[in-house]
Amino acid sequence: MKIHRQAYVFCLDYEDASNWEICKAKGLVGVRQNPQGQTHARAIRKGDVLYVWKGGAGKPGSGLIARITASGPAMAAVKTEVPWPDPALFAYVVPFDIDQELATAI
């Protein structure tokens, strides 16, 4: 029995950063093909917390940008619509509700 909400850091690759607006509009984030990322995606449960990180090291707009809550388990990307470009790069999508978005990345 899972009794403790897990927290994750979810990272948007820098080149995917513009997908964030699509993520918010659709209530989905996408997990790429990285094996460990996929393993963790399969463990996600409703209520888990994801801290959204925009990649890019020191580039403008990179860093922590939001906190979201998974509204259900991850779904295999092949079985669902992937609403952003290059859908084949993504293995899972995770439905979410947004808790809070920071005014600027930190």
Add this chain to the structure above:
Amino acid sequence: MTDSFPNNQKGSRFKIQNTALQKGLMPVSDESRALLEARFASTRPTDDGEQVPVAIGGGGWTSDQDLIRTVELAAVAAVREFLAAEGWREIRDCQRDGCGYAFIFGHGDGRKRLVEVKGASADEVRFQLTRLEHQVLSRDPSGRIYVVTTAVNAPQVHVLDWMAVEELGIKPASWQVG
């Protein structure tokens, strides 16, 4: 193309490794979670959205959000460590549930404890309760309030059952009309 994270200065502030970011999705440690959580505007919500001030030296209270957040995070860390050292295991983190307490802990001997955490910057045991905290903790004998004084610099944990709370004296801090 995969990102590289040269110098990863932003990640290191949250004790997050470059490699964790490169995986796309990784669990974070309790320490990282506390650091991340501190960056969001609201501290853990209370039952009805009240923001409870914390005690500061000289008998006063502060509503400074940054200070409250810092004190609260330090107090929670101290209580978790304190309870673990006494053989208690965290069963549930209820900090965002608005249920009138912050955690449920269980002991190997079968006891269960509802745990509310109160941090103070001051070195004296003073704290404020929400209506729901008062309602729950005054009625449930398994409830305890863990008050952490000088929480940031030299945390001291004080454990209070409701009888001890009443002995300290409970005074209304505000009134609602209408």
